[in-house]
Amino acid sequence: MKTRYSYGGDEHIFVECDEEMSLEAFFKGMSITSALREAKIKGVTEICPANASFQVRFDPDVISPEAMMAELKALEAAAQAAPSTLQTRIIEVPVLYNDPWTHETLMRFRERHQDPTSTDIEYTARINGLDGVDGFIKAHSGAPWFVSMVGFVAGLPFLYQMVDRPRQIQSPKYLRPRTDTPRLTVGHGGCFACIYSVRGAGGYQMFGITPMPIYDPNQTVPYLRDFMCLFSPGDIVKWKPIDRAEYDHTVAEVDAGRWMPRIAPVSFSLTEFQKDIDGTNARIMEALNGH
Template identity: 65%
Template sequence: MSQQAIRYSFGGDEHLFAEVAESMSLEAFFRGMEMTRVIEEAAIPGVLDICLANASFQVRFNPDLLHPDDLLTQVRSLEETVGGSRRLQTRIVEIPVLYNDPWTHETLMRFRDRHQDPDATDLEYAARINGYQEVQDFIDAHSGTPWFVSMVGFVAGLPFMFQMVDREHQLEVPKYLRPRTDTPKQTLGHGGCFGCIYSVRGAGGYQMFGVTPAPIYDPQQAMPYLQTSMVFFRAGDIVQFKPVDRETYDRILVEVEEGRFNLRIRDVSFDLDEFSADPDAYKQQLQEVLYVD
C-alpha cells in the first residue's frame, strides 16, 4: 500500500514545514527521520537547518539563496526516492528514576489549583485515569517497557519519548489545565501520549512522576557520557527507565557531583517490522541487550 503524501506548508519567509502524519506513530517517525536524512545528504545550497519532530519536520533556509518554490520542488523530489526504511542502528539507555520523589511532590502541591484533580497527586491522577488501582501498578507500567526518543527540543536537551507498546496499552495523561511556573530539573514528565525529561528547571505543563539524578544536558560536559556533546539524547534513542530508591538516588548524586557517574548504554539494531509483529517479545530482546555484560 502506498504511503500518504507528506503535506507541506511555509512558515514565514524562511521555513518549510512538512507534516508526515496527523498523529504520532513509530511509522510516521521513521518516515520523518528518513526524510530529514536524505535532505541533509542532498546538501541543498541555501538550507540552513533541518529539524525533526514527532510526526513532522521543518527546514530552515535562506530565501536570498534558495527560492521557496525551488526548495519545495527539491524536497518533494527527494520524497519520491525515500524507500521506507524500517531499520535503525541506535542505542538503548538505562535512566534511573526516583518515582514519587519529594521535590516534584512539593512542586506539584504548590500548583494544585492548575490541575484537573486538586485532591490527588499527579501519579495518583495518572494511575486512576489509566485504569490502575494502585500508584505502584502505574509505575510498573511506566517503567516496564522501553520508550523511543522521537525528538529533542523545546528547551536544550529535552527528549520527547513515545512508549513502545500497543496503542491500546499506551499511557495517556493530559497536561495541566494551566502551565506551572516551576518544574525541578531532570523531572520525569508526561503529557498526552508523550513522556519527557525536563533538562533544566523552568516552567512546564506535563504531569510530574519522578526525577532522575542523571544530568542529560550540561554545557560543562562533566559526565563521561556527555564528553562528545552537552546534549545527551538524540532522536532514535531507546530509553529504559529503572526505578531506584532514595538511597540509590543519593549515591548516584554523589557520583554525579564527583564527575564519575556513567549511564548504562548499549548499541542496538532496531527493526520496526519485528517490533510491530510482537511488541512484548521485542521488548524483552531490547532489555536483554541492555543488561548483557
C-alpha cells in the same frame, strides 16, 4: 494522510507527516530528514525534526524555495521505498518515582490540577485503569520509549511509549501551568513523556526525578563533554526504577565525575515491531545487559 508541505516565509519549509503521532509518522519524518542530511544539499542550513513533522531552513540565495521543495519531495519518495530500519542506541535512565522534590512541588500547585485530592501518579494510574502507584510504575518502566524530538527547552526530550495504543499511558496536562518544576523531573502530557532538562515552568504531570544530567552547557559532565545535550531523535529510553539510596549514591557519583549511563547500540525494525511488539521490546532492552 498525504504528506503536507508548506512554505514558512522565504527560508523555511514545514513538512507534516501526519495529523496524529504514531511510530509510522515518526519513522517517515526520520527517514526523510536522515536522507536530507546525507544528501548534503547546498543551501540547507538547519534541519529540525519533531514528533510527526519537521522543518527545514535553507538559504534562498543558494537554493530557491521551489527547488528545495522539489528536493524534499524526491527524498520522500526514496525514503518510503527504503527499509524501515533504524540504527540507534538504547539509554537506561534511572528514576526515583514519587520523589520528595516533585511531590512538594505538585502539592504547592494542587489548585491547578484536575484532581486536587491525589498525587499526579495516583491520578494518572486511576484514569488509565492501572493498579495504583505500583501498577503505574510497572507500566511506565516496563517497555522502552522512543525519543521523538528534542526541543522547546534546550536538551528536553519528548518520548513516545513503544506499546500498542490500548496500553499507552495517557494523561492531560495541568489545568493551568505551574510556575515551577524541578530540574530532571520525569513528566507526562497527553501520550508523551519528557525529562525537564532545567528548572522552570511546566504543565506536565510529575511522576519522579532522575539523578542523571541530560543537559550541561558547560560540558563538565564526562558523558556530555562531546555535546551538551544527551538525547537525539531516534534514541530509545528504558526507565529504571530506583530507591532513595541509589538516587543519592548516583548523585554523589555524578558530582565526582565517576558515573556513566548505560548505553548500548541497537537496530530497530518498524516492520518487526509491528509484527511482535513485546518480543521486539524485549530484544532491545536485552542489549543493555553487559553495558
